[in-house]
Amino acid sequence: MIGKLGKFTALAAGAGLAGWLFSRKRGRNPDRQLTGSPNGQKPRIVVAGAGFAGISTLEELARHIDPDEAEVTLVDQHNYHMFTPLLYQVATGAVDSANLTYPLRRFCTTRGFRFICSKIYGLNPLDQVLTTAAGQIEYDYLVFGLGSQTNYFGMQEIQDRSFGLKSVSNATDLHRKIVRNFELAATLDDPEERRRLLTFIMVGGGATGIELTGSLHDLVRHNMIKFYPEISNDEARIMLIEASDHVLPGINEKIGKIAVKRFEEIGIEMRLNTRVAGIRDNAVITVDDELIYGDVIVWTAGIKPNPISAGLAVEKYRDGRVIIDEHLRIPAVPNIFALGDAAASIDPETGDTLPPNAAVAVQEGEVTGQNLARLIRGEPLIPFTYQPMGELIALGRLKAAAEIGPVVFSGMVAWIIWRMVYLTKLMGTRNRAGLVVDWIASIFAYRKIVDTSPDE
Amino acid sequence: MIGKLGKFTALAAGAGLAGWLFSRKRGRNPDRQLTGSPNGQKPRIVVAGAGFAGISTLEELARHIDPDEAEVTLVDQHNYHMFTPLLYQVATGAVDSANLTYPLRRFCTTRGFRFICSKIYGLNPLDQVLTTAAGQIEYDYLVFGLGSQTNYFGMQEIQDRSFGLKSVSNATDLHRKIVRNFELAATLDDPEERRRLLTFIMVGGGATGIELTGSLHDLVRHNMIKFYPEISNDEARIMLIEASDHVLPGINEKIGKIAVKRFEEIGIEMRLNTRVAGIRDNAVITVDDELIYGDVIVWTAGIKPNPISAGLAVEKYRDGRVIIDEHLRIPAVPNIFALGDAAASIDPETGDTLPPNAAVAVQEGEVTGQNLARLIRGEPLIPFTYQPMGELIALGRLKAAAEIGPVVFSGMVAWIIWRMVYLTKLMGTRNRAGLVVDWIASIFAYRKIVDTSPDE
Numbered sequence: 060m061i062g063k064l065g066k067f068t069a070l071a072a073g074a075g076l077a078g079w080l081f082s083r084k085r086g087r088n089p090d091r092q093l094t095g096s097p098n099g100q101k102p103r104i105v106v107a108g109a110g111f112a113g114i115s116t117l118e119e120l121a122r123h124i125d126p127d128e129a130e131v132t133l134v135d136q137h138n139y140h141m142f143t144p145l146l147y148q149v150a151t152g153a154v155d156s157a158n159l160t161y162p163l164r165r166f167c168t169t170r171g172f173r174f175i176c177s178k179i180y181g182l183n184p185l186d187q188v189l190t191t192a193a194g195q196i197e198y199d200y201l202v203f204g205l206g207s208q209t210n211y212f213g214m215q216e217i218q219d220r221s222f223g224l225k226s227v228s229n230a231t232d233l234h235r236k237i238v239r240n241f242e243l244a245a246t247l248d249d250p251e252e253r254r255r256l257l258t259f260i261m262v263g264g265g266a267t268g269i270e271l272t273g274s275l276h277d278l279v280r281h282n283m284i285k286f287y288p289e290i291s292n293d294e295a296r297i298m299l300i301e302a303s304d305h306v307l308p309g310i311n312e313k314i315g316k317i318a319v320k321r322f323e324e325i326g327i328e329m330r331l332n333t334r335v336a337g338i339r340d341n342a343v344i345t346v347d348d349e350l351i352y353g354d355v356i357v358w359t360a361g362i363k364p365n366p367i368s369a370g371l372a373v374e375k376y377r378d379g380r381v382i383i384d385e386h387l388r389i390p391a392v393p394n395i396f397a398l399g400d401a402a403a404s405i406d407p408e409t410g411d412t413l414p415p416n417a418a419v420a421v422q423e424g425e426v427t428g429q430n431l432a433r434l435i436r437g438e439p440l441i442p443f444t445y446q447p448m449g450e451l452i453a454l455g456r457l458k459a460a461a462e463i464g465p466v467v468f469s470g471m472v473a474w475i476i477w478r479m480v481y482l483t484k485l486m487g488t489r490n491r492a493g494l495v496v497d498w499i500a501s502i503f504a505y506r507k508i509v510d511t512s513p514d515e
Numbered sequence: 516m517i518g519k520l521g522k523f524t525a526l527a528a529g530a531g532l533a534g535w536l537f538s539r540k541r542g543r544n545p546d547r548q549l550t551g552s553p554n555g556q557k558p559r560i561v562v563a564g565a566g567f568a569g570i571s572t573l574e575e576l577a578r579h580i581d582p583d584e585a586e587v588t589l590v591d592q593h594n595y596h597m598f599t600p601l602l603y604q605v606a607t608g609a610v611d612s613a614n615l616t617y618p619l620r621r622f623c624t625t626r627g628f629r630f631i632c633s634k635i636y637g638l639n640p641l642d643q644v645l646t647t648a649a650g651q652i653e654y655d656y657l658v659f660g661l662g663s664q665t666n667y668f669g670m671q672e673i674q675d676r677s678f679g680l681k682s683v684s685n686a687t688d689l690h691r692k693i694v695r696n697f698e699l700a701a702t703l704d705d706p707e708e709r710r711r712l713l714t715f716i717m718v719g720g721g722a723t724g725i726e727l728t729g730s731l732h733d734l735v736r737h738n739m740i741k742f743y744p745e746i747s748n749d750e751a752r753i754m755l756i757e758a759s760d761h762v763l764p765g766i767n768e769k770i771g772k773i774a775v776k777r778f779e780e781i782g783i784e785m786r787l788n789t790r791v792a793g794i795r796d797n798a799v800i801t802v803d804d805e806l807i808y809g810d811v812i813v814w815t816a817g818i819k820p821n822p823i824s825a826g827l828a829v830e831k832y833r834d835g836r837v838i839i840d841e842h843l844r845i846p847a848v849p850n851i852f853a854l855g856d857a858a859a860s861i862d863p864e865t866g867d868t869l870p871p872n873a874a875v876a877v878q879e880g881e882v883t884g885q886n887l888a889r890l891i892r893g894e895p896l897i898p899f900t901y902q903p904m905g906e907l908i909a910l911g912r913l914k915a916a917a918e919i920g921p922v923v924f925s926g927m928v929a930w931i932i933w934r935m936v937y938l939t940k941l942m943g944t945r946n947r948a949g950l951v952v953d954w955i956a957s958i959f960a961y962r963k964i965v966d967t968s969p970d971e
Binding site: 136137138139155156157160161162164165168173175176177192193194226227228232238242245246285286287288488489492493496500504505507508509510511512513514 | 592593594595611612613616617618620621624629631632633648649650682683684694698701702741742743744944945948949952956960961963964965966967968969970
């Protein structure tokens with residue numbers, strides 16, 4: 060095993076490179092100390108939720124205020140920020156979840172902020188108190204960024220019998236299930252049972268559903284099949300079900316057409332205009348009472364605001380999001396900023412709202428961070444204006460579709476832009492280095508195809 | 516977020532380097548095809564267990580036989596090989612488990628071997644059949660390498676209330692528990708409860724216990740404490756309990772003394788000559804009825820052969836290992852080679868047995884791979900002789916102890932050798948690249964401190 064000196068030298072060189080990267084990263088924030096108790100004289104800013112909106116607010120706050128100007132506390136039920144746009148790649152073995160999670164402890168301590176890891180149970184705007192498992196947290200200003208959750212439209216059977224894609228455990232559970240089904244199918248003789256285990260059904264043609272489907276195709280066709288000589292290519296099926304007559308609603312129509320064309324070319328079964336009424340054991344049932352058999356069913360057909368938003372007695376948009384003003388504040392409770400998936404910013408001219416996505420959340424957080432600094436100093440607030448950054452949708456192996464300014468294009472250039480943008484957006488040098496290793500391995504060697512489920 | 520061009524360039528360079536590594540690795544095994552059905556005319560070699568013994572046997576077989584000389588099948592309940600010597604670093608956040616697992620599917624298909632992922636329920640030497648969840652597997656020659664499991668000496672309460680360190684899920688469970696306890700303690704006021712949550716007790720002073728304890732010290736003192744301003748250094752305690760009067764039994768005594776001295780210096784509480792009688796809720800109870808309180812208790816105080824070995828009606832060593840001859844075969848059933856932790860090779864002169872460790876398993880597999888090729892060709896077998904390679908024990912941050920030939924030494928040189936040896940032994944270039952990233956991050960930046968347990 061020893062003696063591969065060339066390879067080892069190269070690894071060591073990579074190590075040196077990585078070492079330099081880390082040394083540049085360290086000490087970026089010179090000794091900002093955690094502020095005093097929440098009963099001090101300084102205004103208390105509490106950020107609820109460490110998604111894109113919350114993190115972006117805090118990054119901007121760190122740039123605009125000194126630690127002695129305000130006490131800043133972040134509260135989240137997890138002790139990490141999750142880079143959700145790549146969660147589907149965890150499910151398809153392209154990326155390890157460890158490279159997509161960034162520790163909030165590190166994020167907060169290096170910026171002089173306080174972090175409380177606790178589940179949030181409620182919000183009382185009158186008393187200015189957030190109720191958590193760790194106790195009451197009082198605030199002067201609250202940034203409400205608790206995001207959204209999967210919408211099962213009240214159908215418990217769907218929640219019980221499908222995989223979601225909103226959390227690390229969702230994604231790793233789905234990945235293990237896919238691999239486990241391949242292993243199981245490889246040991247069985249019954250062709251129907253094998254086919255059932257190897258049929259993967261995605262419900263919902265939004266961005267998550269489309270990117271997951273394209274990536275799953277890569278996993279199955281370019282990885283699994285190669286390593287399972289017992290299983291033939293046509294035994295594995297990938298299917299996408301969408302209720303409307305087109306995919307990627309809310310995104311440039313041309314991109315949706317590119318996606319459909321691409322999926323037709325690579326043999327993904329698409330069922331447009333197909334409404335799902337429920338999920339039985341091993342089958343999706345449509346409103347026309349058709350049964351579509353498959354053992355792995357992924358539900359990405361909708362999101363809804365988190366339960367804390369639902370419990371807030373303030374004006375809501377028709378989908379349940381809290382309505383906010385031009386400064387992203389709740390009009391009736393102006394010391395609460397509501398951002399991201401939990402909030403609806405309505406365009407006064409068109410009546411449209413911004414979509415619940417990462418780009419909107421990040422921009423909302425940036426303005427909110429500045430406005431909090433302005434509030435503390437008694438300066439006038441700046442209004443929020445969304446700057447569309449374009450759209451990028453990955454469509455599987457070396458393919459993507461992009462809308463940048465007035466131009467829509469697809470292919471490998473779009474794919475390269477897609478990868479570069481996501482790599483730069485990911486938090487933490489360590490995670491970026493890990494993501495590069497994962498992506499290179501996924502493209503040139505193979506994806507993760509191990510099932511590390513606990514033994515039964 | 517964009518604009519860090521220098522860092523990006525460096526990442527891209529690293530990517531290129533990694534790409535070269537992967538390209539060198541690919542195509543190493545030119546299209547060896549999976550052999551036909553197990554009912555063919557070729558001798559059927561079945562390897563049960565994909566630990567160090569099994570993998571080493573298969574690697575040697577691939578070198579010495581052609582695919583048309585024998586049908587080779589590997590059976591394991593997991594679809595990956597686990598690099599167990601670094602499992603403790605998964606528990607302490609230094610390494611991601613994904614970098615320590617290598618897919619057996621890839622290993623087998625590239626070598627023309629068959630792989631069956633299935634739990635093994637039994638072995639019938641008379642009928643030459645292995646019973647698995649996937650069905651009966653007939654063999655002409657069997658390599659029995661099912662390894663060992665944690666020995667709780669019949670005490671179910673210990674098994675229920677302690678963490679083991681034999682599987683990926685053991686290690687990730689322990690890591691999450693450590694992080695979760697820090698998060699929980701940070702939200703509590705009761706000093707006794709905080710101290711209980713932050714007391715970590717390791718039972719067993721063997722190699723695993725010692726390396727885990729040293730690494731846990733690094734995690735707690737050099738990582739966690741820094742990111743938890745609510746928790747003071749003296750609230751966190753690390754304790755090692757060992758029944759005998761010295762640590763590292765079976766390893767050069769000098770190394771044990773180096774370990775004890777090192778642990779005393781860095782403030783690890785050591786309790787030698789302390790026998791554990793049981794574990795109650797949140798406390799270890801000794802044979803002297805002393806209660807030692809702590810919420811996280813890790814049991815590494817012994818191993819025993821797997822249950823399949825226990826069920827075999829052949830001669831056993833006093834610890835339950837199957838006794839093997841100089842060719843590593845079971846004397847009564849000479850078409851079964853028993854290797855690794857499951858087998859005891861007794862030195863005819865001294866009466867000693869070889870220790871159950873990776874180095875022995877690897878060397879046994881090497882000889883067995885060659886002997887299987889010899890058997891098939893009717894050539895005489897070569898006897899097994901163990902070549903001691905020395906001992907390497909990591910003792911935490913930049914420290915290790917080594918025995919190489921007649922020399923015992925410790926410190927940073929030993930630590931560097933330790934890292935280099937483990938890096939070269941790890942399977943797969945991708946895993947090695949990931950391990951380098953993890954180690955650099957752990958040394959220069961921070962360890963993994965996120966808890967990705969599923970939401971309750």
